[in-house]
Amino acid sequence: MNGRRIAGRALQYLALAGYLIFLGFPLLWLISASFKSSQELNSLTANLIPSPWVFDNYANALERQNLLTAAGNSVLVAVLTMIIAVVLSMPMAYALARLRGRLRAAGTVWILTSQVFPTILIIIPLFLVLRTLQLNDTLFGLILVYVTFTLPFTLWMLQGFVAAIPRELEEAAEMDGAGRLMILRSVVLPLLVPGLVATAMFTFVSAWNEFFLALVLLQSPELYTLPIALRSFLGAEGQTQLGPLAAGAVLATIPSFVIFSILQRRLTGGLLAGAVKG
Amino acid sequence: MSATTAPKVRRLGPRARAERREAIALVVPALLPIVVFSLIPLLSGVALGFTNATLRRNAEVEFIGLGNFIELAGDTRFWGSFGIGLVWAGAVALLTLVSSMGLALLLNTDLRFKTLTRILALVPWAMPPVVIAIVWRMIYNPNSGPLNAFLETFGIPGVNWLGDFSTALPAVIVVGVWSGIPQTTVLLLAGMQSIAPELHEAAAVDGAGAVRRFWHITLPGLRPVIIAITSLDFIWQFNSFGLIYVLSEYGPGGRTMIPPLFTYLEAFRNREIGYASAMGDVLVIAIMLILSLYLVHQFRQQKAVKA
Numbered sequence: 001m002n003g004r005r006i007a008g009r010a011l012q013y014l015a016l017a018g019y020l021i022f023l024g025f026p027l028l029w030l031i032s033a034s035f036k037s038s039q040e041l042n043s044l045t046a047n048l049i050p051s052p053w054v055f056d057n058y059a060n061a062l063e064r065q066n067l068l069t070a071a072g073n074s075v076l077v078a079v080l081t082m083i084i085a086v087v088l089s090m091p092m093a094y095a096l097a098r099l100r101g102r103l104r105a106a107g108t109v110w111i112l113t114s115q116v117f118p119t120i121l122i123i124i125p126l127f128l129v130l131r132t133l134q135l136n137d138t139l140f141g142l143i144l145v146y147v148t149f150t151l152p153f154t155l156w157m158l159q160g161f162v163a164a165i166p167r168e169l170e171e172a173a174e175m176d177g178a179g180r181l182m183i184l185r186s187v188v189l190p191l192l193v194p195g196l197v198a199t200a201m202f203t204f205v206s207a208w209n210e211f212f213l214a215l216v217l218l219q220s221p222e223l224y225t226l227p228i229a230l231r232s233f234l235g236a237e238g239q240t241q242l243g244p245l246a247a248g249a250v251l252a253t254i255p256s257f258v259i260f261s262i263l264q265r266r267l268t269g270g271l272l273a274g275a276v277k278g
Numbered sequence: 279m280s281a282t283t284a285p286k287v288r289r290l291g292p293r294a295r296a297e298r299r300e301a302i303a304l305v306v307p308a309l310l311p312i313v314v315f316s317l318i319p320l321l322s323g324v325a326l327g328f329t330n331a332t333l334r335r336n337a338e339v340e341f342i343g344l345g346n347f348i349e350l351a352g353d354t355r356f357w358g359s360f361g362i363g364l365v366w367a368g369a370v371a372l373l374t375l376v377s378s379m380g381l382a383l384l385l386n387t388d389l390r391f392k393t394l395t396r397i398l399a400l401v402p403w404a405m406p407p408v409v410i411a412i413v414w415r416m417i418y419n420p421n422s423g424p425l426n427a428f429l430e431t432f433g434i435p436g437v438n439w440l441g442d443f444s445t446a447l448p449a450v451i452v453v454g455v456w457s458g459i460p461q462t463t464v465l466l467l468a469g470m471q472s473i474a475p476e477l478h479e480a481a482a483v484d485g486a487g488a489v490r491r492f493w494h495i496t497l498p499g500l501r502p503v504i505i506a507i508t509s510l511d512f513i514w515q516f517n518s519f520g521l522i523y524v525l526s527e528y529g530p531g532g533r534t535m536i537p538p539l540f541t542y543l544e545a546f547r548n549r550e551i552g553y554a555s556a557m558g559d560v561l562v563i564a565i566m567l568i569l570s571l572y573l574v575h576q577f578r579q580q581k582a583v584k585a
Contacts, residue, residue: 012389019381020391023459024398026413027405029424033416046427092308099301110312115510116565117320118517120538121558124551125319125326148315151308180300209406211520216546227408231524234412242416249409260404264396 027253033246034058041242057243058251064241067248069222070229074208074252077139077225081146081207085154086200088147093158094188098167111152119149123216130217137219145217146207153206154199161195162188201259208255226252324562326555333549346556356557358532359540360564362447366536367516370454371508377455378462383492385463386470403460411524414453415440446529450522454515462507469503470496505576509569516565537561 028048033041034057036050062068096107126145127136135141165188173183211227218224224232230252233245327346331339350356381399385392402410417423418439426436439449473496481491519538528535528543537557545554 012384012387015380016384016389016391016395019377019384020395020398022456023401026410026417026456027401029417030409030413042422044421044427046422046424048424088308088311091304095301095304103301103305114316116513116562116569118538118541118558118561118565119519120517120541120545121323121555121562122316122319124545124555124558125322126315128322128551129315129319144311145315148311151312151316155308205404209408211406211408211524215520215523216542227406227520230408230412234415234524245412246416249412253405253409256404256406257400260400261397264400 030246030249030253033242034250036243036246038241038243054243057247060241061244061247061251064233064244066221066224067226067229067233070224070226071251073139073223074226077143077146078204078207078255080143081150082200082204084143085147085150085203086158086196089151089154089158090192090196093155094162094184096155096159097162107155111156114152119212123213127216136217137223139218139223142214142217142225145213146210149213150203150206154203157199157202158192158195161192161199164195165191198263201263205256205259323555324559326552327559328556329552331552331555333546333551339552342552346553347560349553350556350560355532356537356540359535359537360561362533362535363516363537365447366451366454366522366534367512369451370458370515371511373451373455374458374462374511375504375508378459378466381459381463382466382470383496385467399460399463401460402457405457407457407518407520408524410453410457411521414456414525418449440526441530443530443533446526446533450526450529450534453521453525454518457521458511458515462511465503465507466500469500473499501576501580505573509572512572513565513569516561 032048032050035053035055036057037052037054040047040050092107096104130136130141130145133141135144169187169191170183173187178186209227210225211231214225214228215231218228221232226248230245230248233241233248328341328343329339330342330345331337381395385395405413417425420426420436420438420441423439425439430436437445439445477495477499478491481495486494516536517538518536519542522534522536523539523542526534528539538561541554541557541561544557545551
């Protein structure tokens, strides 16, 4: 019996090690590649530890192909998307959480259907709408589109946070004669701050990582966001400078990774679990 | 019903009317961009499928009824791509579920290194899809990639993973699973932790082993979560674009030409946006059909289990 338990334990650790290698190895490989010389990257030997260590890949990455401009564009787009999306969705999230009836039902249905429709079906007319408004191939147009596409998600998350605030607090304030605006500002908003921060961070990451919409809507290379610039790095097969590309990819991952580590506890604590409570 | 509600609306008191105005004021700021950039494009996208619209300037747009759909019915390349999409989305959703279930079960025990695993499990989730594709291109690289180097130490000859007809789609599916594991694991883990521990204890007292407890307690308890996750995963993967576009584009002989990619090329390379929109319409209907079949089947089974 005891022997069987030890064997079972060993198997469990073996399985866990397998998962760790599978999940973690690609990032290790990317980081390692970003410190390798181009000779080593193109050689037939594959070692995880670079020899020699090369540090110019990062400098090269920033110099080449407007990567620095692209990083600037990405920061601008992600920050503005984050701010606008959260500000716009706060009132509606409150309405979804607090008001009953048809509005809530309609909102929920829309949030769910927006997941089913392929982006490809919306992107074609969206391209035409933006062209009519002369907003195609502009970062502002891209931001507007990102805001719209993240709204279902921000609304869903925020309404969950609002619903978690006890209604009695608002009723007490109302008893004391506070108007709705006053209640929103001095009761709801302070309690909503942690939820707002989490939602804002997620919005930032989704705008930072987005690829498809930017690919369709941006044509001028000086407007490229980081994912598009990195993709254009790949270029013709064989011509690719793998070292700088890997360095650029590492840099592009850092912001998302930092945010995910901050939110780690919430992620595992079931922040998204509410979305699938059936 | 309408006869009884209509007068009620007219008899709204001043308080109710004020509340209604408030509700409108709260909803409009978010509703406006949704209508302009989501609802109108969506409806016109559906409508474009019934026209011969192109991206060429000054081209006249005509309503051609079901013309696109009739042409599409005989378009074997589209249906080939559709089949690839089903295999891709189905395989990724299923394999992600299975491998995430394993990881979640491990994390739900009292093993060590759980914090390390939790942090590492975030890696695929936090990586931008483009970066994921770039990394895996390096790993799959037939000449300098670590995968072939690893296999060669065992004497197994190298494979051109993304360039070979038979391995391109499976190789891409592995990447899809890799990137989907974190989210699914987190949700499954949350579901497992909401199952009352008393159930497991009672079953253990009755002499049920770990396997039987998993089969008769954990799995039924997780059922709603599993249904929701597999449906969402399937939809997301079926509609996903960036990962495959950068990883293998349409692959050797179009082996990884998933429907969004096919539609994208039709719209923005061939500039036939009417025909491409018709493809989009077909995809929406197909997804809804598959999804409703799956959900009806699952809920029937659930009812049968309960009864």
